[in-house]
Amino acid sequence: MKLIALATMLLSFSALADLDKDIARxxxxxDVGTNGGEVFVxxxxxxxxxYDSIVKSLLSSIKGSECKFTPLIGREALLRDAGSMVIFYQASEAEKILKRxxxxxxxxxxxxxxxxxxxxxxEYCSREDLDIYFTNGKVLVITHDSTT
Structure with a gap:
């Protein structure tokens, strides 16, 4: 029994290390754009x-804007829209990682x-923001800003 628990724990540590590598990738x-975007973990x-308070804050931040922004809320929306956003240089690779x-x-x-x-x-609307929350307690924050 102790051996099984140890093996399970080692697999768990391995999965977390792999997740950290995927987040880094x-x-x-x-793609942070040309005007002060950023990426950090x-x-x-x-x-x-x-999650509800995060969504509420997001929606209030874009409410009333002259720019029409589409909210991206939830894992399904992330998987559906990530490939069409300019927030990733290689959207197809990012999409594969996110789906996995x-x-x-x-x-x-x-x-x-x-x-x-x-x-x-x-000039003032070309921006995308994305926060991806992972189960290991890390969030990848990406802001793409191509405003001029």
Whole structure:
């Protein structure tokens, strides 16, 4: 029994190390744009994580904007829209990584937005924000800014 528990623990550590590598790879694929965008990884408390408050904050940040932004809320939206966003240099590779991580149950949630181009001017609307929350307590934060 102790051997099984030890083997399970080692596999768990291996999976976390692999997740850290995938997060690092996703961060290298991030396109921050031409005007001060950024990418970084920070920690969050998984036990006190309140997804609803994150979504509420996101929606209030884009409400009333002259730019028409499409919210990206949840894992399904992330998987559906990540390939069409400019937030990743190599969207197809990022999409594959995200789909695999989601299938493994390692993505806790995602929240962000992107400009649809339907209203507003690219001079001040060309931006995308994306936060991806992982089950290991890390969040990948990407801001793409191509405003002029």
């Amino acid at each position: 996703l961060s290298t694929l991030a 920070k920690n969050y408390n998984v036990a006190t994580f309140k 991580l989601n299938k493994q149950g390692l993505i806790k949630g995602a929240a962000g937005f992107y400009w649809t181009g339907e209203s507003g001017d690219s």
